[in-house]
Amino acid sequence: MHVKIVCRCEDITEEDIIKTIEEHGCSTLAELKQLLRLGMGHCQGRTCIILAAKILAKKTGKSLEEIMPSFRPPIIPVEIGLIGGKNGKEI
């Protein structure tokens, strides 16, 4: 059996995404995120969002520009200790 993994962090397949779009009438990535945890893992969607967006565009007829989400900080994962101050004081 061929399984196409879209979101590796959360182990979500193309089939999962299509099924969820059809079942819930999803038209945004945010809804897929809510329902599947798509893009919520360690990579924060860096590898899967564009793939998921393409599936959503195909299913809904929307353009990729309409579908792509806004980006939020931090750009890369950052250690709490690194930005959490020095010698007991806040930076």
Place this chain on the structure above:
Amino acid sequence: MEKKSDVVIIGAGINGCALAYELAKRGKKVIVCEKNYIAYGATGRCGAGIRQQWASKENALLAKKSIEIFEKLGEELGYDIGLRQGGYLIAIHTEEEMKQAKRNVKMQNSIGIPSRIISPEEIKEIASILDPNGMEAIAATFCPTDGHANPFKTTYAYANAAKKLGAKIYKFTEVKGIKVEDGKVKRVITDKGEIETKFVVNAAGAWSKEIAKMVGIEMPNKPIRKEALVTEPLKKMFECMVISFKHGIYFSQQEEGQILGGIPSPEEKIGYYTQPTFSFLKHMAYMLGKYAPPLKHVRILRQWTGFYDVTPDALPILGKTSIEGFIQCNGFSGHGFMVAPMVARLLAQLICQEKLDMSIDKLSMERFKGKITKEKAIVG
């Protein structure tokens, strides 16, 4: 779009969806109009905690009754809601806070909430990751039946169960106006069409104020941007939500292992601002390091913002208004998720002219005409 309904609910957050379910269960025809998608607003951005440890009896009772519903909700709705009862641990920093904590615990115990005061040693026993010194905690209160549910799962569970009973949820449908005749609600005007109805429920969260204006009601609610962050997933380290009223911090470890939390941002301001701030990130990181030193080695993956719909006394605004059929269900001030099951049940009882399980008279907008008592146990 349907042209007629018994009730139109504005907003498909947890409260709108829960109320849709409670009304549909009672045989009412319900339409929910949502400007965006389900749980777009505060519900989908919240810390997901369920706390009964309040200072005001109204909030404590709403939360206690809600927990009782949450405990059976997965079974009732036929969907998992991700409920986990690992307790809430509330830091006590000063003697003055200790006095208030004793009053709170006494009131909570009197209505059957099993909260208690614990020592710094017991703080470590409950969550070994915590450092009572770093927390500046002389003690804490703890309630083991407080906890957490997944806001997405819970809201969709209510929404799906409501739909099965015939309720309609129209996403991406913006309410543009509400037609009132002879002091009574007549029709809701949306960008997709008009719906004739006798009841309109204002469950629009931070946008409730704008909805109320459509029927000429001025509300004292203010939208305040709040921020939260989440870390990479880790092995299970602690079960409880940790909060402090003095520092405004809250954090817990979620089902998937990530630490989720928030704290008031130094740049906190009133209005519809959605931009996340760096000052929040570094302040939260600093406080997390003090509260739970081992977390210093953990990485933050994401931060986001949402709105609290804040009332002058931090209590919700519920029930009837001067316009017949216009029902308020807002002003949750940061704790709309945890009280939703009971709020929905009470408002459904109100709309269906049943006897209410508890009085909500004190939660109407009328209270702002007199002297108000502010809820003291607020966080975030």
